[in-house]
Each structure stands twice: as C-alpha cells, then as structure tokens.
Amino acid sequence: MTDGTGRTPTEAFVAHRNLLFTVAYEMLGSAADAEDVLQEAWLRWVGVDHDEVREQRAYLVRIVTRQALMHLRTLGRRKESYVGPWLPEPLLTSPDVAEDVELADSVSMAMLLVLETLAPAERAVFVLREVFALDYAEIAEAVDRTPAAVRQIAHRARAHVAARRPRGSVSAAENRRTVAAFRGAVETGDLQGLLDVLAPDVVLLTDGGGVVRAALAPVVGAGLVAEVLGNIASTTLHPTLINGDPALVIRRGGEVDTVIAMRIDDGLITGLYAVRNPAKLSRVERENPVGR
Known part of the structure; x- marks a missing residue:
C-alpha cells in the first residue's frame, strides 16, 4: 500500500x-x-x-x-x-546540523x-x-x-x-573562537584567560545524576566558575559538535567522562552545561540524525 x-x-x-x-x-x-x-x-x-x-x-x-x-x-x-x-542528554551532531x-x-x-x-x-x-x-x-x-x-x-x-533565549547573534566563527579561547585557558590553568571569556554572571550547571561527583546547585559568577574549572586544569579537552554547537569532551581512561556544552551571548560564555551522568553520555560517540 x-x-x-x-x-x-x-x-x-x-x-x-x-x-x-x-x-x-x-x-x-x-x-x-x-x-x-x-x-x-x-x-x-x-x-x-x-x-x-x-x-x-x-x-x-x-x-x-x-x-x-x-x-x-x-x-x-x-x-x-x-x-x-x-540537563538534557547531549547529542553528537554532524556539521550539517550546525549549518x-x-x-x-x-x-x-x-x-x-x-x-x-x-x-x-x-x-x-x-x-x-x-x-x-x-x-x-x-x-x-x-x-x-x-x-x-x-x-x-x-x-x-x-x-x-x-525573553529567555540568547541575547545576541553570534556567528559560528566567533563561537569557535570563544570555545577555543576557553579550551586553552582551562587546559593551561590561565585564570585571567578564563575571566576574559566568561560573562560576569555566567552560570555553571553540572549534571552527575547522583552517580558521579557534581555540584548539587548552580555555580554563579565568573570568579566562582573559574575557581571550579581550575580543578580540571591540565586536562585535555577534545573539541566536538554537541547539539549543533561547538563543545568540549573530557575523556578518562579512553571513556567519555564529561561533555561541556555552552551558551555564548555577544562573544562571552553565559552558560556552561557539564553533563557527567554516565547514563546520558552514550550518544556522544556516534552522530545522531536530527532533521526537519
């Protein structure tokens, strides 16, 4: 039929x-x-x-x-x-989605x-x-x-x-530059570099689902967020595309440990979303077909 x-x-x-x-x-x-x-x-x-x-x-x-x-x-x-x-379950998406x-x-x-x-x-x-x-x-x-x-x-x-969506229009190229600067600052432990890309009122949310270590409440403010991120200094962050946006992945022992997605407004990071719950990380190893 x-x-x-x-x-x-x-x-x-x-x-x-x-x-x-x-x-x-x-x-x-x-x-x-x-x-x-x-x-x-x-x-x-x-x-x-x-x-x-x-x-x-x-x-x-x-x-x-x-x-x-x-x-x-x-x-x-x-x-x-x-x-x-x-936090939502992160998806590895293809470059076509970002376009x-x-x-x-x-x-x-x-x-x-x-x-x-x-x-x-x-x-x-x-x-x-x-x-x-x-x-x-x-x-x-x-x-x-x-x-x-x-x-x-x-x-x-x-x-x-x-009233709640990102405030400023940011090009894909500017997004990538901001993510690259953030990555370099975290990997090298560059506090000033972090403060340069974090909005003063940035919010960090960490989702461990009660299974792995994570903050149980939002971390608010550039200083406090930079202090938390200082705990992962010297960790290699792998760039990827998550949910259509540039993002970073931390691996430990060859396995995905954390996915860090972010919200960028007017060139500054206003939101950081660190997904650590192992039950939510299976979809970042292979591309997920989303479409209209």
Whole structure:
C-alpha cells in the first residue's frame, strides 16, 4: 500500500524518522526517551488504516507528539527526584546540523533548557510551530486543542522563549573562537584567560545524576566558575559538535567522562552545561540524525 508519493507506510516512517526523532527529543530533552516514543509511534502507525491517512508526515508527527506528551508526565516525576541539576542528554551532531542555523538553535543545550520552562502543551506547540512550521490546524490535532487555542498558546510560548533565549547573534566563527579561547585557558590553568571569556554572571550547571561527583546547585559568577574549572586544569579537552554547537569532551581512561556544552551571548560564555551522568553520555560517540 502506498500514498500519493508512492511510499509504503514503512518507507514513509523511515523517510520521516529524523524529523520524528527531533520532535520527540526537543520535547523531552532525552534521546533515550525519544527513541522509546518512536518505537511506540511505529507500533501505532502499523495499526492505522492507511487508506484513511491524507498526509503521512502530519499524521506521524501527531502520533509522536501525543506519545511525547504522555512521556513528559513520567519525565516530570523523574526530574522531581533527580539529584542535582537536570540537563538534557547531549547529542553528537554532524556539521550539517550546525549549518542549519534554525535547527541548530532549536536543539542547542541552551534552547532545550529554555523549553524546559514551558508547560507541556506550550512546549509541543512551540516546537511544532516555530521549528517545524506546522500549520495551526495540524498542531491542533496533535495536541487536542482548537486552532484558536493553539494560536494563543503559540503566542504565549513565543513571548516566553523570546525573553529567555540568547541575547545576541553570534556567528559560528566567533563561537569557535570563544570555545577555543576557553579550551586553552582551562587546559593551561590561565585564570585571567578564563575571566576574559566568561560573562560576569555566567552560570555553571553540572549534571552527575547522583552517580558521579557534581555540584548539587548552580555555580554563579565568573570568579566562582573559574575557581571550579581550575580543578580540571591540565586536562585535555577534545573539541566536538554537541547539539549543533561547538563543545568540549573530557575523556578518562579512553571513556567519555564529561561533555561541556555552552551558551555564548555577544562573544562571552553565559552558560556552561557539564553533563557527567554516565547514563546520558552514550550518544556522544556516534552522530545522531536530527532533521526537519
């Protein structure tokens, strides 16, 4: 059985898989949970009467969105008992993702943390509208709201995100220079070099999940953050692309120990996100296909 594009249901699912994974990941901040959502979506998709499906992409996005919304409830309960700051699961991404500015921004660690501050329905609507450009009628079906209600939710979510997203536009080249300066300062223990690239109100979040050593509260201020980073001086930091942005990886004994992602505003680092929880580090060894 095929649709108007000539694709069978299986071919359609495979063709849209990167999009579906990205929708689920942006809603959940967890690649493992996003994969679970895709498994559940596949089981529902194969049970659908495909003769009744007018547009496969929209239908698949609807299934994934509904499953992700259900997972958000479970994830919320899990976060309530999480030890220390909770950070999204970092993904190793290809250079192609970084070249798609809107996609890279939407999966960045900084943006995912902003999305965490939205209510579940707001998060779903924002992702589907602002990132994937679905029309209001399609989103309404996915979140079980009227198109008019979806417009209101989208307006509210857009204003919320706009107030919290990175303040200044920074080129990819400037980002790389800032990350390189930060890397050199940490590796050599250059305190002044660190202070030169850290914003005065920089915030460091470390996610150990209660499994490995990590700060249990945010570290705020350039001086305190530089002091903490001084503990890893002389450690080699390996540059990589995480969630579409330049990032650094610390390895110990050949294994990934820490992923350091960052938020850069106007050439200064305003946020540092150090993921150390071993359960969240399996996706930084191989590229993860995200897409629109």
